[in-house]
Amino acid sequence: MGESGAGPGTVRPGGRTARVRAAVLQAAGDLLAERGFDGLDLAEVARRAEVGRTTVYRRWGNPSALAADLLSDMADQSLPRTETGSLDGDLLANARLVQRTLADPRQGRLFCALIAAAECDERTAGALHRFYRTRIAEWAPCVEQAEERGEVPPGTDHAEVVRAVSAPLYYRFLVSGDPVDVPAADRAARAAAAAARAGAFTR
Structure with a gap:
């Protein structure tokens, strides 16, 4: 659900190849946040990452492939779920994580660019869908545990x-333009918890 930990491109073990990928993904994320998908120029990414153009074109080839790899990296680095011991606490933690991500100046613009790109680019769309499936799968066990504790009805779709x-x-972030603030996050969490307890999500 959004919600990356370290920024895209954080250096991880793996030698020069990993360092090049990290630098390129960091530069790509910065450029997407600044200019959107239409401004994701591979030559500019190479310049900012301080790597050869040939390296970038050979490994990624086009902006769609680079955006897809960036999303894959973001999924790998996403923060783990918070487990508070209650459905309300867990969903509140999830909502506030989403809120912080969308309200962050860089991360918010980055997600906006990737979501917009997914509307017209099949490869980016596939990568975006995988990213969100990963995030949902990370947090769904919180609802499963709530079902085991008897907080939601059996058969709830986690x-x-x-x-x-x-x-x-x-919706606020992409459609209405209303603030994506902490009160909005808290309301979303409380509403989802109340609906779940009332059986709105039973299969």
Whole structure:
């Protein structure tokens, strides 16, 4: 659900290849945040990453492939779920993580660019869908545990509850222009928890 930890391109073990990838993805993320998908120029990415153009073109080839790799890296680095011991606490933690991500000047613009690109680019769309499936799968066990504790009815769709938390925040972010602030996050979490307890998400 959004929600990267370290920024895209954080250096990880793996030698020069990993360092080049990290630098390129960091530069790509910066450029996407600044200019959107239409401004994702591979030559400019290479310049900012201080690597050869040939390296960038040979490994990624086009902006779609680079955006897809960036999303894959973001999924790998996403923060783990928070487990508070209650459905309300867990969903509140999820909502506030989504809120912080969308309200962050760089991360918010980056997600906006990637979501916009996914509307017209099939490869980016596939990578974006995989990213969100990964995030939903990370948080769904919180609802599963709530079901085991008897907080929600048997047969509750765990993933749907998680989607219900972030959906109002993305609506504000992408459609209405209303603030994506902490009160909005808290309302989204409380509404999803109440609906789940009432059986709205049973299969």
